Amino acid sequence: MKLTFGTILLFFSMQLLADDSPSSILDSLLDKCMNESSSICGAVLVGDTEKENILLSFLNVMKSSAAFEELYVKTYGKKKYAELIDAYSLTISPLTSSDFQLQSTTATSATFLGADNTTLSIIKVQAGWVIDLANSTFSPGGESGNNDMLEFVNLLAGSHSHLIKLIKNNSSEKEVFKKGGLYYLASIYSLLPDEQKPQLDSIFKEHDADVTSVKKEILNGASN
Numbered sequence: 001m002k003l004t005f006g007t008i009l010l011f012f013s014m015q016l017l018a019d020d021s022p023s024s025i026l027d028s029l030l031d032k033c034m035n036e037s038s039s040i041c042g043a044v045l046v047g048d049t050e051k052e053n054i055l056l057s058f059l060n061v062m063k064s065s066a067a068f069e070e071l072y073v074k075t076y077g078k079k080k081y082a083e084l085i086d087a088y089s090l091t092i093s094p095l096t097s098s099d100f101q102l103q104s105t106t107a108t109s110a111t112f113l114g115a116d117n118t119t120l121s122i123i124k125v126q127a128g129w130v131i132d133l134a135n136s137t138f139s140p141g142g143e144s145g146n147n148d149m150l151e152f153v154n155l156l157a158g159s160h161s162h163l164i165k166l167i168k169n170n171s172s173e174k175e176v177f178k179k180g181g182l183y184y185l186a187s188i189y190s191l192l193p194d195e196q197k198p199q200l201d202s203i204f205k206e207h208d209a210d211v212t213s214v215k216k217e218i219l220n221g222a223s224n
Helices: 005-019 022-035 038-043 049-076 078-087 142-168 173-191 194-206 211-223
Strands: 100-105 109-114 119-125 128-132
Touching (some): 022 100, 022 109, 022 119, 022 128, 049 142
Antiparallel strands (some): 100 109
């Protein structure tokens, strides 16, 4: 195929348009928050301090998820890690635009809809594109739902910290699996409907524990 100047120009024009698509812009913003310092990430988050804390906590637990997965696989193998995650969803994959569907777009804004009805909005300001937290929704439960979500991600990050220490202290895979299960159940406890909580309470009781003591263990382990 003979390439003319016009063909080459069209090709690069298409590339530039693709790079400026709402999805690519969102990926660029999320990448900054995943791979750059918290100050750089904070510069692209505007509109709501409470939601900023939730998003930063989610991004933090995505980082700790990657660290935990890497160590678990290295120590016990991919098969054992797959068994753990199949039983307990202890890790969260990095957030990308593929987790959302583009809901609406203009020349200076775009709104994305997540599978769980969360929304993420981006807007173009004088300094460039930013994530508009004022028009983003992380929990359909309002403020109380946001608090439960924040507790969940903080507990999950604490679980990773505690479990990583257990692995580094040469704990058996069976022990880490057991602790990981209890930590996961404690992390999701507040997100569950009240009618499902007695089932988890019975599991904690089997291990001579309760949700409060397990949460305390997670947070104490993370702070030590």
